[in-house]
Amino acid sequence: MYATNYTKASSLDDAVAKLGGAEDGKFLAGGQTLLATMKQRLAAPTDLVDLTKIPELSGISREGDTLMIGAATNHFTVHTSPEVTSAIPALAGLAGLIGDPAVRNMGTIGGSIANNDPAADYPAGLLGLGATIHTNKRALSADEFFTGLFETALDEDEIIVKVSVPIPEKAGYQKFPNPASRYAMCGVMAAKLKDGSVRVAVTGAGSDGVFRVPEMEAALASNWSPDAVASIKVSADDMLSDLHGSAEYRAHLVTVMAKRAVAAAG
Incomplete structure (x- = not known):
């Protein structure tokens, strides 16, 4: 170093x-x-x-039908927070699957999404739940925030202050982890929001980072069940391929993890 x-x-x-x-x-x-x-x-x-000693960057609170999570809040706190576990169990579960205990006690939600690693869990969680990212300059929807592989809409001097996450009607997150790193080879957040809209976001598989699957969203809007997405395939052309799994394997995992996410949501 x-x-x-x-x-x-x-x-x-x-x-x-x-x-x-x-x-x-x-x-x-x-x-x-x-x-x-x-x-x-x-x-x-x-x-x-x-940034971790700035008071306004830490803490979790509920404001009506929205969870507010400070950017410097670590994964362990999100995983064990009574507010998160009662309001969005899928998000608490997601945080508990990140890395190992050392990583969960040091890593932060703001750091994870600012880096936008293609195999990180939080990008799929926030994109799938329709979250908003608040910085010291502005508020960005998750769709606006995540712009590509290791890329976000953040300016160089822009700091994530908190994320606001609407509490869904139901949501589920499932991932297939790399056995060594525990990074997602494919992770899927499927959520039905209280306004009736459906969102499906995928991490770990796409060559351009986290992405949504409109075909699955449309199918689940009509029929919320694992069967609704069972026959929907994504193209391997846009998938990552490495020694851990081919593009075709990851494309297959998207459908498998989506089915499991919907089932987990109930």
């Missing part, structure tokens, strides 16, 4: 100022991706600005 300067920000304005004063600074949350990248010398920021 190359030498770097480490500072803690006390507020959002302080974080933006510290980043602006750095030659090549990066915001740091749980560090589950950034620090590993630095250790491999694939990244060498001159400064790290730690």
Whole structure:
């Protein structure tokens, strides 16, 4: 790892100022991706600005039919939160499937979606639930936020403050994990929102990152059951392919995990 300067920000304005004063600074949350990248010398920021001590970035609350989750809230807290487990069990379950205990106690929801790793769980969770991402500048729907492989709509000095997640009528998340890393080789969030709309989001499989499956959404809107998606296939042309699984295998997993997600939702 190359030498770097480490500072803690006390507020959002302080974080933006510290980043602006750095030659090549990066915001740091749980560090589950950034620090590993630095250790491999694939990244060498001159400064790290730690966001985890900013009070307004932590905590979980319910406001009517919406859950508000601070960006610096770690996965373990989301998994065990009474507010999340009672309102959106599928989201709590998703958080409990991330990595191992060390990762769940360090990694944050904001860091996960800001990195937008193609195999991360939260992008599918938030896209499937129709969440909104709130930053220090604006509010973005999940459809607007996730723009491609490791890419988001965030500006360089933009900080995720919280996510707001509408409480669905029902939702389920299922994934096929890589046995070593526990990253999703394919993960699917299927949700029926209270306005009657249906959303199906897939992570771990697409070559351009998280994506929705309109054909499955239309089928489930007419008939919410695993059978409704059983015959719907996605094209292997747009799937990832690596030593862990071919594009054709991941395309098959999308249908399998979608069926399981719908069944889990009830």
